[in-house]
Amino acid sequence: MKKVLVVDDSLSVARQLEKIIADSGDFTSVGHAKNGAEAIKMNHTENPDIICMDMNMPGMDGLTALRSLVVLDKDVKVVMVTSLGGVGDKFTEALKLGAKNVISKPFEAENVLQILREL
Amino acid sequence: MAVKFFGQFLVENNLVTREALLKAIDLQEQKNLKFGEMAISTGYVTKEEIERAHNLQLSRDMKLGDLLVELGILTLNQLNDIITRQQNTHLYIGEALVQVGALSSEQLQAHLDAFKKDQARFVSDRIELPAGIADGLVWEMTADLTYKMITRVLGLPFRAGKCQAVTTVDSNFMMAALDLVGDVEARFILSVSEGIQKEIAKAILREKSVDTEPVEVLEDTVMEFVNVVCGNVAAKASQMGKVMNINPPVALHPPATGLQIPSGCIALCFPIHVGENDKMELVLFIRQ
Numbered sequence: 027m028k029k030v031l032v033v034d035d036s037l038s039v040a041r042q043l044e045k046i047i048a049d050s051g052d053f054t055s056v057g058h059a060k061n062g063a064e065a066i067k068m069n070h071t072e073n074p075d076i077i078c079m080d081m082n083m084p085g086m087d088g089l090t091a092l093r094s095l096v097v098l099d100k101d102v103k104v105v106m107v108t109s110l111g112g113v114g115d116k117f118t119e120a121l122k123l124g125a126k127n128v129i130s131k132p133f134e135a136e137n138v139l140q141i142l143r144e145l
Numbered sequence: 146m147a148v149k150f151f152g153q154f155l156v157e158n159n160l161v162t163r164e165a166l167l168k169a170i171d172l173q174e175q176k177n178l179k180f181g182e183m184a185i186s187t188g189y190v191t192k193e194e195i196e197r198a199h200n201l202q203l204s205r206d207m208k209l210g211d212l213l214v215e216l217g218i219l220t221l222n223q224l225n226d227i228i229t230r231q232q233n234t235h236l237y238i239g240e241a242l243v244q245v246g247a248l249s250s251e252q253l254q255a256h257l258d259a260f261k262k263d264q265a266r267f268v269s270d271r272i273e274l275p276a277g278i279a280d281g282l283v284w285e286m287t288a289d290l291t292y293k294m295i296t297r298v299l300g301l302p303f304r305a306g307k308c309q310a311v312t313t314v315d316s317n318f319m320m321a322a323l324d325l326v327g328d329v330e331a332r333f334i335l336s337v338s339e340g341i342q343k344e345i346a347k348a349i350l351r352e353k354s355v356d357t358e359p360v361e362v363l364e365d366t367v368m369e370f371v372n373v374v375c376g377n378v379a380a381k382a383s384q385m386g387k388v389m390n391i392n393p394p395v396a397l398h399p400p401a402t403g404l405q406i407p408s409g410c411i412a413l414c415f416p417i418h419v420g421e422n423d424k425m426e427l428v429l430f431i432r433q
Contacts, residue, residue, distance in 0.1 A: 035393060038349050038366045082372065084393045109376020110391065112148040113383050114238075118170050121163055127156065130147035131373045132298050137157070144159075 029056045030142070031074035033065040033091070034107070035083040039131070043078055043107065046135045053142060062091025069099055076145060078129075078138075081108040081116065089119060096124035103145045105129060107138075147373075148290070148380040152238045154260045165247035169238055172245055176236045180209050183231050189223045275310045278411065280329045283387055284429055287333070287378050288415045291427050294374045295417065299348040301341075303425070306416030314404040314412060314428050318342060319364060320397040321371040325378070327389040332410075332430040333378075334397070335371050340423040345370050368394035409433060 030053045032043045040058040047053045056072040059065040063086040065079060077095065081088035092104055103126045110116045111130030120128050127141050152170070155161040161169075178186060181195040190213060198212050210227065213219040219227075239257060242248045248256070272285045288308065295301050317336040325331050337345065342363055346355040349366040375391045382389040397404070406412040407430055415427040 036365055036369045036372065037362050038346075038369045041350065041362075082376070082391055082393055109147070109373045110379055111153060112150055112377060112380025114150040114152065115383070117150065117153050118167075121167055122170075127163065128153065130149060130153070130157075131376060132147060132294075141157075 027052065027054050028075040028142075029054055029072065030076045030078060031056050031059060031065065031068055031072055033059040033062070033077060033079035033083075033088065035060050035080065039080065039107070043138070046138050047142075049135075050139050050142075052139070060085075062086030062088060062094075065091050066094055066098065069095060069102060074102065076142060077102055077104045078107050078142075079104060081106055081110050081120070089116075089123060092120065092123050092125055105141060105145070107131065107133065148377040148384075149260075149264065150238075150380070150384070151257070151260055154263065155242070155256060158259075160252075160256055161242055161247045165242065165245060166238075168245045169241035169247060172241045173236050173238060176234075176241075178231065178234070180227065180231065184210075184213070184219070184227050187223070187227060187230065189227065190218055194218050272305075272308065272415075274308055274413065278310075278413070278431065279433060280387070280431075283329050283382055283385060283389075284331070284413065284431060286381050286385070287331075287429065288427060290378050290381060291335075291374050291415075292417075294370070294377065298370065298373065299345055301344055301348075301419060304418040306418055308413055308415045311412050311414045311428075312406060313402075314399070314406070314414065315424075315426070316399045316401050316403045317424055317426070319367065320399060320404070320428075321364070321367040321394050322397050323368075323371050323375045323394040324392040325375060325389050326392065327382075328387040329382070329389060330432040332407075333371065333375050334404075334428040334430070335367065335374075336399075336424070336426040336428060337367060338423045338425065341419060341425045342367055364396045368396055404428075406430060 030047050032040050034040045044055045047055045056074050059068045061083045079088045105127050106120045106125045107129045109131040111128045117128050126145055152166050156166055184190045210224045214224050239253045243253055272288050274281050318339045320334050320336045322332055322334045343355055346363045346366040371394045379389040379391055410430040410432055413429045417425040419425050
């Protein structure tokens with residue numbers, strides 16, 4: 027079963043994503059980081075296969091964390107989960123920095139799982 | 146369910162690969178000249194004049210073209226000519242995908258039709274603002290998209306009231322605020338009664354009851370709804386040629402006297418009628 031780390035400052039989004047992951051049968055959640063800096067630490071301690079990360083967070087934002095994560099851990103697959111997915115520049119920047127995909131908010135469970143299964 | 150740009154729609158629906166999209170974006174970046182590059186290519190300005198204007202932009206909040214006109218380097222006619230040339234030669238992402246071999250012309254047309262159908266629900270209806278509001282189309286779109294998200298994400302029936310300029314904002318159980326920054330700037334505020342806060346929490350958490358949820362989770366759901374609306378507003382604004390970034394949302398607990406309008410801002414209130422015992426308003430503090 028693949029391990030997923032959720033990174034979002036919103037408690038409600040983290041809860042939604044963790045529920046989708048727990049109900050999937052294919053993935054297991056290894057916890058919830060509230061910003062980019064926590065994500066980098068938890069990637070080291072929890073060694074997830076996939077990171078689902080928000081872009082817009084207080085402290086270290088998602089794109090800054092993505093830059094570090096792809097250098098520190100070449101194996102981890104990062105998917106950005108963001109309300110800014112429809113902003114072409116943000117979407118493109120995330121892909122160029124190494125994100126495997128971008129999920130726009132509001133999201134549906136099937137859409138999230140389809141993208142995670144394709145990784 | 147969200148506002149998307151065409152490339153994202155194609156990748157999400159497995160119609161092109163992420164790699165093909167990046168290749169097409171690279172091609173766009175090679176072919177689509179930036180304003181300064183196009184201005185030099187027309188011979189209207191020199192590289193040195195563009196560099197001088199770029200340096201001045203560090204201390205002047207102006208677009209490059211407007212600054213070049215103010216400096217007397219370009220005439221208004223030349224500015225318009227450069228913009229027209231940029232528009233006429235722009236390589237769109239769909240055409241770029243055809244050029245890199247990721248799509249055929251027939252596939253592009255079919256996918257564009259599907260994309261327009263998918264995004265039709267976010268096409269803006271006209272909302273009337275008080276006279277004299279700068280960038281009125283952006284704020285009309287903001288209100289319209291908020292209404293659409295209340296319907297689609299929250300599933301709440303409501304009736305939109307008439308938008309009015311206000312000098313104070315009435316108090317309410319809580320408010321979630323988010324600063325929109327960029328070409329146009331405003332503080333987006335969603336003001337909700339206790340009952341509406343619970344309705345938002347039920348929709349966001351997808352739970353039938355939220356009676357046992359802690360206050361921070363209930364408030365977080367309102368902030369997250371505001372975050373989702375504003376992210377989609379930023380996406381629509383970018384389609385309208387306006388760069389807009391969003392800051393993380395915050396919760397506000399206004400005093401009984403209500404919220405004061407910050408200096409330098411105009412406040413617009415959009416009442417959202419949801420029932421006799423509940424109160425919901427969208428308020429925009431628009432920086433002038």
